[in-house]
Amino acid sequence: MIKIVNLDKYYGEKQVLKNINLEIKEGEVVALIGPSGSGKSTLIRCIDYLEEPTSGEIYINGKNIADSGKDIDKIRQNIGMVFQHFNLFPHKTVLENITLAPVLTGRMSKEEAEDKAIELLKTMDLLDKKDSYPASLSGGQKQRIAIARSLAMEPKIMLFDEATSALDPEMVGEVLKVMKDLAESGMTMVVVTHEMAFAKEVADRVIFMAEGEIVEENTAVDLFENPQNPRTIEFLSKVL
Amino acid sequence: MEILDLFVEYKQYYLIGIKTTIMLSFFSLIIGTTLGGILCLLRLSKFRLLKAVATVYIEVFRGTPMMVQIALVYFGSYVLLGVDMNSFLAALIAVSLNSAAYVAEIIRSGIQSVDKGQWEASRSLGLSNGQTMRHIILPQAVKNILPALGNEFVTLIKETAVASTIGVLDLMHASKIVQSSSYKAFDPLVIVAAIYFSLTFTLSKLVGVLERRLSYSD
Ligand SMILES: Nc1ncnc2c1ncn2[C@@H]1O[C@H](COP(=O)(O)OP(=O)(O)O)[C@@H](O)[C@H]1O
Numbered sequence: 001m002i003k004i005v006n007l008d009k010y011y012g013e014k015q016v017l018k019n020i021n022l023e024i025k026e027g028e029v030v031a032l033i034g035p036s037g038s039g040k041s042t043l044i045r046c047i048d049y050l051e052e053p054t055s056g057e058i059y060i061n062g063k064n065i066a067d068s069g070k071d072i073d074k075i076r077q078n079i080g081m082v083f084q085h086f087n088l089f090p091h092k093t094v095l096e097n098i099t100l101a102p103v104l105t106g107r108m109s110k111e112e113a114e115d116k117a118i119e120l121l122k123t124m125d126l127l128d129k130k131d132s133y134p135a136s137l138s139g140g141q142k143q144r145i146a147i148a149r150s151l152a153m154e155p156k157i158m159l160f161d162e163a164t165s166a167l168d169p170e171m172v173g174e175v176l177k178v179m180k181d182l183a184e185s186g187m188t189m190v191v192v193t194h195e196m197a198f199a200k201e202v203a204d205r206v207i208f209m210a211e212g213e214i215v216e217e218n219t220a221v222d223l224f225e226n227p228q229n230p231r232t233i234e235f236l237s238k239v240l
Numbered sequence: 241m242e243i244l245d246l247f248v249e250y251k252q253y254y255l256i257g258i259k260t261t262i263m264l265s266f267f268s269l270i271i272g273t274t275l276g277g278i279l280c281l282l283r284l285s286k287f288r289l290l291k292a293v294a295t296v297y298i299e300v301f302r303g304t305p306m307m308v309q310i311a312l313v314y315f316g317s318y319v320l321l322g323v324d325m326n327s328f329l330a331a332l333i334a335v336s337l338n339s340a341a342y343v344a345e346i347i348r349s350g351i352q353s354v355d356k357g358q359w360e361a362s363r364s365l366g367l368s369n370g371q372t373m374r375h376i377i378l379p380q381a382v383k384n385i386l387p388a389l390g391n392e393f394v395t396l397i398k399e400t401a402v403a404s405t406i407g408v409l410d411l412m413h414a415s416k417i418v419q420s421s422s423y424k425a426f427d428p429l430v431i432v433a434a435i436y437f438s439l440t441f442t443l444s445k446l447v448g449v450l451e452r453r454l455s456y457s458d
Pocket residue numbers: 011016034035036037038039040041042043
């Protein structure tokens with residue numbers, strides 16, 4: 001579903017991704033872990049082409065996204081992205097936040113999009129907030145709305161970049177629950193996270209990155225219980 | 241009071257002057273905003289040439305005195321094109337072109353003040369660049385742009401005083417007429433300063449109200 005080949009990314013002189021090769025299958029949940037500055041965000045943002053790779057290729061369902069030209073919008077419509085700071089549209093109500101993209105991209109009529117939004121809000125237990133503006137919501141509510149906004153496009157892949165890092169501790173759980181349900185529903189997911197318990201429980205595969213490289217990858221159980229690389233061992237000893 | 245009597249005596253000159261100054265500033269702002277919007281789009285575009293043209297335009301108009309620009313349009317239209325241009329029209333053109341440069345920068349900074357995450361969220365949903373600009377960025381940028389445009393209006397009211405140099409019957413010109421017909425040099429200046437101040441002060445207050453209104457809806 002996602003295939004990354006020899007991906008390099010430089011910011012100026014600085015190389016932040018070094019020869020990344022990675023394949024993610026449909027329905028797989030992959031957790032990306034690693035110290036801050038190791039390139040996790042850059043990698044996940046390259047998948048959505050929010051960052052342009054310096055060299056190497058990224059294929060989404062066999063299509064090289066660098067060759068997509070104007071079709072990049074079409075590709076992105078099938079990839080949802082959830083950000084650390086939610087990035088809800090502050091001038092739109094919750095309902096408008098969710099219906100905007102499906103309607104503007106022509107994917108759904110206004111009625112269909114609203115039905116879909118209401119259904120999503122119900123599953124998130126946030127239907128009573130549908131006419132509120134984002135500013136009046138708690139962090140956990142905002143992030144769940146942001147997830148609903150992405151899901152309204154009925155994406156095939158969901159990317160999460162530290163979706164719970166900006167939340168007060170008591171709100172982390174409600175967002176992780178939504179992510180877990182999504183994973184169980186069979187969504188293909190790439191999750192950058194510092195929540196090791198979540199990665200262990202939900203991810204099929206865990207990738208440890210450091211200094212722009214994939215240092216080690218394995219099933220969640222094996223990587224956490226039996227890490228091989230000294231850098232992985234050191235990192236895990238700090239965070240577990 | 242002597243100065244008040246002077247004002248009352250020459251009231252009709254001042255009224256015409258106020259009207260002309262406001263009209264010149266207001267229409268220049270409208271035209272300048274339209275042109276400024278286009279200039280800003282060019283400036284932010286991906287095409288190097290368009291970007292360069294817009295940048296040069298903005299720098300030149302911001303880097304030369306409005307008095308010179310007005311004279312260039314007024315006399316230039318005669319020298320280069322052989323057109324005997326009405327002085328109000330010449331001032332309107334020059335002030336609009338000048339204002340466009342400032343407004344382009346106002347709009348640009350309004351757009352750039354919107355959090356980068358808004359672009360990313362919108363693009364990641366599959367909206368195009370244009371859709372993102374129109375539905376996500378501009379509605380938020382307007383909050384910063386409108387008050388700044390109000391301030392630009394205030395600036396124009398003051399700066400259009402130089403239009404009197406080519407004979408536009410604006411407020412400054414009225415003051416000059418009063419000076420020469422009353423044989424008084426100082427008092428008419430006090431009057432005209434007071435009028436300019438009450439215009440700009442009122443307008444600044446209105447901008448302040450607008451600013452508060454817009455920030456409430458955050
Ligand atoms: N826009 C940018 N310009 C320059 N350097 C950047 C930019 N974004 C990220 N970096 C650098 O790239 C490296 C990787 O960053 P990032 O992918 O955000 O790491 P992580 O998400 O793992 O914390 C860091 O050293 C960071 O400073």
